[in-house]
Amino acid sequence: MKYRKLAGEDVSVLGFGCMRFPLTDSSDVKTIDKEKSIEMIRYAIDHGVNYFDTAYVYHGEASESFLAEALGDRRKDVKIATKLPTWMVKTEDDFDRFLDEQLKRLKTDHIDFYLLHALDRDRVEKTVKPLKLIEKLNRAKAEGKIKHIGFSFHDDINAFKEIVDMNPDWEFCQLQFNYINTYYQAGLEGLEYAYKKGLNVIIMEPLLGGKLANPAPQVREKLDPSRTPAEWAFDYLWNREEVSITLSGMSLMDNVRDNISYAEKAEINMLSDADLNMLxxxxxxxxxxxxxxxxxxxxxxxxxxGLDIPGTFEIYNRSATQGVIAASEMYAELPVKADKCRKCKKCESVCPQSIKISQLMEKISADLG
Ligand code: SF4
Ligand code: SF4
Structure with missing residues (x-):
């Protein structure tokens, strides 16, 4: 395994994202398949992965407790990162309430890397500033409950720069970035900006929810087959000096094995100009x-x-690569179809990609129904 610096600590270039563990019931995100997941986690630790990224909300709030159970006596061998669910923080007391609950769930006396989860301009103005969350982070750090403070981010580049600049004590940030999203959200400009300002950067969504591991044939054809599509996606990130860790939410033992084998070869400047032009x-x-x-x-x-929102979008996206007829057949198998959307918009208030879900459900129902 290769290691880089994150807030002065040595961390593996591959981090284990704890939001996509295998499930025993695919319709219920709380039903983590513990046996398979523990095997994956233990294998990863034995092969040098020392960074585990969870959050209060992952797996319907089951991820943190499960991670503690899975780590057991290996807690001392790894760094735990978790996140304050900023959209659930309503009063000044909520910060301590969530943090104390997270310490209990994780069965630990400190969290190595603590992030304000999914910051955007609106959350900064409505929650972070009025509820003094930066002061609270610094106080928790002084008390030893948190070792390093940072944030994860979903908004545009201007909001990103404002958030970086609002707090001189940030040590790191977590961005969505990959060879597709170079101009999306913070993008490449944000990556370079954060690094110049002294923040270490963690990358999330390196494979864009799996789309870059199994890309459409048109995309795959452009990639040199000497590496797998997933390997190209990871190498694009490890190639950059700004990147400390690339997270991967792994669901299969094969993913863990493959990603570790890629990480063992990770180097800054490992890609040529021809490779970058190909991507x-x-x-x-x-x-x-x-x-x-x-x-x-x-x-x-x-x-x-009862809608399976990501599953419905996956089928809709396939209509572009596999054709409308094939996608309509898959759509017909969905137990709850897009026309059952009641436009309550509960989903839209938390979607980090700001997808207009209710509008799209109407379109999908018209196109595939
Ligand atoms: S708008 Fe409401 S009903 Fe429609 S998909 Fe979102 S949560 Fe479900
Ligand atoms: S619709 Fe948004 S919140 Fe739901 S799975 Fe997709 S990206 Fe995530």
Whole structure:
């Protein structure tokens, strides 16, 4: 395993994202398949992965407790990152309430890396500033409950720069970035800006919810087959000096094995100009066929009316690559179809990609129903 610096600590270039563990019931994100997941976690630790990224809300709030159970006596061998669910913080007391609950769930006396989760301009103005969350982070750090403070981010580049600049004590940030999303949200400009300002950067969604591991044939054709599509996606990130850790939410033991084997070769400046131009042309193909930028994070689930929101978008996206007839056949198998959306917009208030879910459900129902 290769290691880089994150806030002065040595961390593996591959981080284990704890939001996509295998499930025993695919319709219920709380039903983590513990046996399979523990095997994956233990294998990762034994092969040098020392960074585990969870959050209060992952797996319907089951991820943190499960991670503690899975780590057991290996807690001392790893760094735990978790996040304050900023959209659930309503009063000044909530910060301590959530943090104390997270310490209990994680069965630990400190959290190595603590993030304000999914910051955007609106949350900064309505929650972070009025409820003095930066002061609270610094106080928790002084008390030893948190070792390092940072934030994860979903908004535009201007909001990103404002958030970086609002707090001189940030040590790191977490961005959505990959060879497709170079101009999306913070993008490449944000990555370079954060690094110049002294923040270490963690990358999330390196495979864009799996789309870059199994890309559409038009995209795959552009990629040199000497590496797998997933390997190209990871190498694009590890190639950059600004990147400390690339997170991967792994669901299969094969993913863990493959990603570790890629990480063992990670180097800064490992890609040539020809490689980077090839990835640019793959991006151009991807942009021609992308319909909905859903990353299958499942923050929007459960839908109170039973829709499988990411599953519906996946089928809709396939209509661009496999044709409308094939997608309509898959759509017909969905137990709850897009026309059952009641436009309550509960999902839209938490979607980090700002997808207009209710509008799209209407369109999907018209196109595939
Ligand atoms: S807007 Fe539609 S898809 Fe979203 S939570 Fe409400 S019913 Fe479900
Ligand atoms: S619709 Fe948004 S919140 Fe739901 S899975 Fe997709 S990206 Fe995540």
């Amino acid at each position: 640019k042309s793959a991006r151009a193909e991807f942009e021609k066929i992308a319909l909905v930028p859903c990353t299958k994070c499942a923050y929007c689930m459960p839908c109170p009316f």
